[in-house]
Each structure stands twice: as structure tokens, then as C-alpha cells.
Amino acid sequence: MNDILDRLARTLEARKQADPQSSYVAKLYAKGLDAILKKVAEEAAETIMAAKDGEREKIIYETADLWFHSLVLLAQQGIHPNDILNELARREGISGIEEKASRSEKSGKPFGEG
Numbered sequence: 307m308n309d310i311l312d313r314l315a316r317t318l319e320a321r322k323q324a325d326p327q328s329s330y331v332a333k334l335y336a337k338g339l340d341a342i343l344k345k346v347a348e349e350a351a352e353t354i355m356a357a358k359d360g361e362r363e364k365i366i367y368e369t370a371d372l373w374f375h376s377l378v379l380l381a382q383q384g385i386h387p388n389d390i391l392n393e394l395a396r397r398e399g400i401s402g403i404e405e406k407a408s409r410s411e412k413s414g415k416p417f418g419e420g
């Protein structure tokens with residue numbers, strides 16, 4: 307599973323030197339950050355619509371588009387997918403409810419009280 311993410315990350319890195327005429331990814335890089343962000347937002351919306359429709363195959367297809375464009379964003383920002391996997395691994399076993407409670411405890415403290 308990590309192999310495909312790693313191979314794709316290498317391809318996305320290599321596309322930084324590619325010709326936008328022959329590479330979709332190079333074309334996105336050339337258009338810049340806003341164009342990449344627009345694709346991420348579009349694919350997120352399409353994933354939401356697929357889920358609302360309850361169409362399994364469409365959810366898989368649109369989520370693949372969303373993950374792909376998110377990976378392009380990460381590559382453009384110099385972030386490897388392993389950085390995200392490491393963050394997920396760090397969170398493993400920490401309940402979201404616990405984590406949120408500890409966050410609001412921290413932010414609820416007046417300045418200077420740590």
C-alpha cells in the first residue's frame with residue numbers, strides 16, 4: 307500500500323522538471339498553488355456528492371481523484387506522504403474525544419499559565 311504512495315510521490319517529484327505540454331502534473335505545477343487548491347476543493351465536492359448518492363464505485367473513483375490531487379499539493383509544498391502517515395501513526399490510539407478535550411483545556415487557560 308505504501309509502495310504506490312511512494313512511487314507516486316517520486317513521480318510527482320520528477321514532474322517538477324517535466325514539460326507541461328506532456329504532463330498533467332507539470333501543467334498543474336505551472337498553473338500554481340491556487341489551481342492545485344481549486345482541484346482539491348473540486349474533488350472534495352465530487353466525493354461528497356458521490357457519497358450523498360451512495361454510489362460505491364463513484365465514491366472510490368472520486369476519492370482517488372481527491373487523494374491524487376492532495377498528493378500533488380503535498381509534493382508542491384515539499385511534503386512526502388510519509389509525513390502524513392507518520393502523523394497518523396503518532397495519533398494512533400489517541401481518542402479524538404480525549405485529544406479535543408485536552409486541546410480545549412490548554413486553550414482555556416489564560417495566557418502565562420502554560
Ligand SMILES: N=c1c2ncn([C@@H]3O[C@H](COP(=O)(O)OP(=O)(O)OP(=O)(O)O)[C@@H](O)[C@H]3O)c2ncn1[C@@H]1O[C@H](COP(=O)(O)O)[C@@H](O)[C@H]1O
Pocket residue numbers: 314317321328329330331332345370371374
Ligand atoms: N493518478 C493520477 C491521476 N488521477 C487523476 N488524474 C487526472 O486528473 C484530472 C482530473 O480532473 P477532472 O476529473 O476534473 O477532469 P478534467 O475536467 O479533465 O480536469 P481539468 O482540466 O478541469 O483540470 C484528469 O485529467 C485525470 O486524468 C491523474 N493524473 C495523473 N495521475 C498519476 O500521476 C502520474 C503522472 O501524470 P502526468 O504528469 O500526467 O504524466 C500518472 O502516471 C499517474 O500515476
